[in-house]
Amino acid sequence: xxxxxxxxxxxxDQIAARVRQxxxxxxxAYAGREPVxxxxxxxxxxxxxxxxxxWPGPLDLEFVAAESYDGTAGGxxxxxxxRGLASRVAGRPVLVVDDIFDTGATxxxxxxxxxxxxxxxxxxxxxxxxxxxxxxxxxxxxxRTPARRPRRPGAxxxxxxxxxxxxxxxxxxLDYCGRYRNLPYLAVLREDR
Ligand code: IMP
Ligand code: MG
Numbered sequence: 001x002x003x004x005x006x007x008x009x010x011x012x013d014q015i016a017a018r019v020r021q022x023x024x025x026x027x028x029a030y031a032g033r034e035p036v037x038x039x040x041x042x043x044x045x046x047x048x049x050x051x052x053x054x055w056p057g058p059l060d061l062e063f064v065a066a067e068s069y070d071g072t073a074g075g076x077x078x079x080x081x082x083r084g085l086a087s088r089v090a091g092r093p094v095l096v097v098d099d100i101f102d103t104g105a106t107x108x109x110x111x112x113x114x115x116x117x118x119x120x121x122x123x124x125x126x127x128x129x130x131x132x133x134x135x136x137x138x139x140x141x142x143x144r145t146p147a148r149r150p151r152r153p154g155a156x157x158x159x160x161x162x163x164x165x166x167x168x169x170x171x172x173x174l175d176y177c178g179r180y181r182n183l184p185y186l187a188v189l190r191e192d193r
Contacts, residue, residue, distance in 0.1 A: 005170065023055055038094055089117045096122060
């Protein structure tokens, strides 16, 4: 096992069970409607693929890409939206899906951009949310992971899969320098080497 992979926080089975519950919650919430799921690339690909297979009703899938300009969570976010997204979102219920909620900057930016396209509503789902006090950065900045910024006050996803410790995590879609997205479970990145 690569030495950067630390303690397992959530096993593949634990994640699968929670994803099934979320699918059931969402199916109830969107019963009789046909939402447009807007997935934020690339971190949510594993989650998205598992989630939509639990969804019995009709839905549309759209993709946007978000990246921090400087590679740090909570920094300025660069957003790429496909041509023609406006016509597929206008007047429809939109569900934005992301892998992890840290400062909330990414989700806020995507929601603002989508609101401008005239959807019926925009709601949000994240699989992981870091447990940390609002408006206060983590105690000690980790050596090799991005600098920390405070959480946006008032930012709250509509659905959250798991609240997790305030650590840099990898696996189940989440990367460190492009690696480890393919791990089927969620682990802590080891920074003590
Ligand atoms: P936010 O904009 O600060 O909420 O950060 C959200 C984005 O930063 C996520 O969509 C991830 O791409 C990335 N991110 C935040 N924390 C982690 C982590 O612990 N591991 C991997 N990526 C992370
Ligand atoms: Mg992301």
